Amino acid sequence: MLVSEESWIRFGSFVAVLLAMNLWEWLAPRRQRKVRNSPRLWSNYLLAVLNTLVLRIATPLSAVAMAVMSEEHQFGLLYFFGTEKIVNVVATILLLDLIIYSQHVLFHIMPVCWRIHQVHHADLDLDVSSGLRFHTLEILLSMAIKMGAVAMLGASVLGVILFEVILNATAMFNHSNVKMPLKLDAVLRRFIVTPDMHRVHHSIYRDETNSNFGFNLSCWDRLFRTYLEQPRDGHEEMQIGLSECRDEKIAERLWGMLKMPFGKNGDAGE
Numbered sequence: 001m002l003v004s005e006e007s008w009i010r011f012g013s014f015v016a017v018l019l020a021m022n023l024w025e026w027l028a029p030r031r032q033r034k035v036r037n038s039p040r041l042w043s044n045y046l047l048a049v050l051n052t053l054v055l056r057i058a059t060p061l062s063a064v065a066m067a068v069m070s071e072e073h074q075f076g077l078l079y080f081f082g083t084e085k086i087v088n089v090v091a092t093i094l095l096l097d098l099i100i101y102s103q104h105v106l107f108h109i110m111p112v113c114w115r116i117h118q119v120h121h122a123d124l125d126l127d128v129s130s131g132l133r134f135h136t137l138e139i140l141l142s143m144a145i146k147m148g149a150v151a152m153l154g155a156s157v158l159g160v161i162l163f164e165v166i167l168n169a170t171a172m173f174n175h176s177n178v179k180m181p182l183k184l185d186a187v188l189r190r191f192i193v194t195p196d197m198h199r200v201h202h203s204i205y206r207d208e209t210n211s212n213f214g215f216n217l218s219c220w221d222r223l224f225r226t227y228l229e230q231p232r233d234g235h236e237e238m239q240i241g242l243s244e245c246r247d248e249k250i251a252e253r254l255w256g257m258l259k260m261p262f263g264k265n266g267d268a269g270e
Helices: 006-027 037-058 063-073 085-109 111-121 128-132 136-153 157-175 182-188 195-202 219-223 254-262
Strands: none
Touching: 006 128, 006 157, 037 128, 037 136, 037 254, 063 136, 063 157, 085 111, 085 136, 085 157, 085 219, 111 136, 111 254, 128 157, 157 195
C-alpha cells in the first residue's frame, strides 16, 4: 500500500515544504533580493515542471520501483549481508545520501558534468526555487545513478521512499533565503545542511563553490574535508552565481538555462 501511494506521499510533502519555505522567506528573509524576482521564479519553476514531465516519459521505472524489484529477488549488497529490515532502512538512507554527495562532487570535477550542473549555479539569487533548478540532462543522469545505486545496494523500499522525501525537503530547505538564529544554525549544521551552510556553495568564488557539497547530512563534508564554515564576504554581501554568466536574460530565463551546457566552453551559449 505504501508503494502505491508513494507519488502522493512525495507530492504532498513537496507542496507542504515548498509552501512553508516560501512563507518563511516572506516573513524572515536572510538577504535582500539581487535580481528581479518574477521572471526568475517563473523560469525556475517551469524548468522543474519540464523536468518532471520528461522524467515520467523517459524513465518508466523509478528508484522506488527498482527497490521493489530488488526486494522481490533479494538482490543487492544489503540482502547479501542479511541485514535486518530496520538496519536496511537506515543503511539505505545513509548510503544513498553519501552517493548523492559523491555525485555532486563528481559533477564539479568532471568538465562534461560541470557544463550541465552549472545551470544550477548560474542562478543569480538563491531561494527555495533554486533547490528545484537543475538542467533536464542532470535530472536524467541523476535518476540513472540513483537507480543503479538502489539496485547495487538492494535498498529498502521504505528506505528509498523516506530518502526521496527527505532529499526533496532538505534541498528546498537549504537553498531557501531564510533567517534563523545563529546559535540554532550552529547546532543544526552539526547534523544537517542549513541554508547558511549551503549558501557558501553558491558563492561566485570557485574555492567556495567547491565546498559544502552535502544536501542532507553535513557529516560528509566534514569527513571528506570539503566543509567551509562561512563565505569570505559575509552572507549579506556575497555574490551568488557564476562570474562568467551575469546576464539575467541568459541566467534567469528558461531557454537560456536549457541551452547553457551547449554554448562555447559551457558559458550559457555566449
